[in-house]
Amino acid sequence: MQRQMDRDVMMEDWVAAFEWLKAHPLSTGRIGAVGFCYGGGVVNQLAVRRPDLGAGVPFYGSPADLEDVPAIQAPLLIQLGGLDDRVNARYPAYQEALDAAGKEYTLHVYEGANHGFHNDTTPRYDEDAAMLAQERTMAFFNEKLRG
Numbered sequence: 217m218q219r220q221m222d223r224d225v226m227m228e229d230w231v232a233a234f235e236w237l238k239a240h241p242l243s244t245g246r247i248g249a250v251g252f253c254y255g256g257g258v259v260n261q262l263a264v265r266r267p268d269l270g271a272g273v274p275f276y277g278s279p280a281d282l283e284d285v286p287a288i289q290a291p292l293l294i295q296l297g298g299l300d301d302r303v304n305a306r307y308p309a310y311q312e313a314l315d316a317a318g319k320e321y322t323l324h325v326y327e328g329a330n331h332g333f334h335n336d337t338t339p340r341y342d343e344d345a346a347m348l349a350q351e352r353t354m355a356f357f358n359e360k361l362r363g
Contacts (some may be wrong), residue, residue: 227265247361248360249272252276252277254277255274256274259292260279263290270290271291273353275296275334276295285314291360294321296325297331299328299330322356324349328342329342330342333345
């Protein structure tokens with residue numbers, strides 16, 4: 217269904233969800249975002265749009281536009297499948313831009329894993345890569361969002 221929707225409208229919905237969570241009475245105000253595929257791209261865009269994002273974990277999603285990288289304030293934990301040539305082809309330039317702008321990020325490439333390696337409902341699921349990525353994600357959020 218997402219392909220039938222306007223991406224700009226959907227992004228505004230994600231920003232609104234972020235704002236709702238941040239303002240919620242039970243919120244600490246520290247918001248983290250994790251997303252897979254299209255959602256990974258959403259995480260990169262939230263990092264651009266919301267300088268108060270506490271931490272972002274994009275899984276094999278589109279990187280932010282290079283000219284937008286200076287706006288990123290959140291630390292990022294980027295998770296990519298080693299066999300995902302289509303998505304991965306855009307990451308060397310993204311890394312270069314993140315480095316040039318002095319941004320905090322860690323990038324993990326799971327060798328032998330495909331795009332969607334964390335989705336256990338597809339044949340691309342890679343349990344070892346998914347479990348390691350999950351452990352890294354939880355540790356990252358605990359480090360960046362608690363305290």
